[in-house]
Amino acid sequence: MIVGLSNPKAEYHNTRHNAGSWYVYSLSKSYLNNFKKEEKFFGFTASFYIDSHHVRLLVPDIFMNINGQSVFKMASFYNIHLSEILIVHDDLELDPGIIKLKYSYGHNGHNGLRNIISVFNNKSINFHRLRIGIGRPINRDQIASFVLSIPTKKEKMLIQRSIIHAIEENFILKIL
Structure with missing residues (x-):
């Protein structure tokens, strides 16, 4: 299962915080x-096969x-363990255009990841993340408004290019 973290589409689709859903x-x-x-x-779903693996996609349509709740509902319905889920999310620690695959636990301050860990009720389980x-932002007190704002044209281009690269390089095959 691959989940692109997001806020509800109409208002937030083009904001930095929805980069996971863009992927x-x-x-x-x-x-x-x-x-x-x-x-x-509580979201949008799709599925496809890659190398004989059935991959389910989810983009929650509820707040980050x-x-x-959305991830847990779908994972429970299909009996998918958290360690079998790739969570795709925006990351403040990486510059636009950088994308990294990671397998670990923890949320590093990301509210979407924090909630997933809480709902799955396991603070130490490893899971896959595509960051x-x-x-x-320069000022720490501007983080909320920064992630909920639209990236500049240059940032958007760099982010889109990194997403295309990750898809072309089949990053998801590394976790299957």
Whole structure:
């Protein structure tokens, strides 16, 4: 299962905090699959096969700080363990254009990850993360407004380029 963390689409789709959903939508598009709204999972879902693996995609349509509810609902329904899920999210610690695959636990201050860990009720379980760099504001007290704002044209281009690269290089095969 691959989850692109997000805030509800209408208002927040183009903000930095939704970079995880940008990846998942692009991945789905590359496999010619369309998303459908699934109320029972509080989000949008799609699926495809890659190297005989059935991959389910989820983009929550609820606020970031409660994305864990959506992830848990779908994972429980399909009996998918947290260690079998790739969480794709924005990362303040990486510059725009940088994307890194990581397998570890912890949230590093990311509210979406924090909620997922809390909902799955396990503070020390490792899980896969694809971290998409969005950069960091100069002032720490501007982080909330920064992640909820639209990136500059240059930042957006760098982020999109890193997403395309990750898809072309089949990063997801590294965890299957």
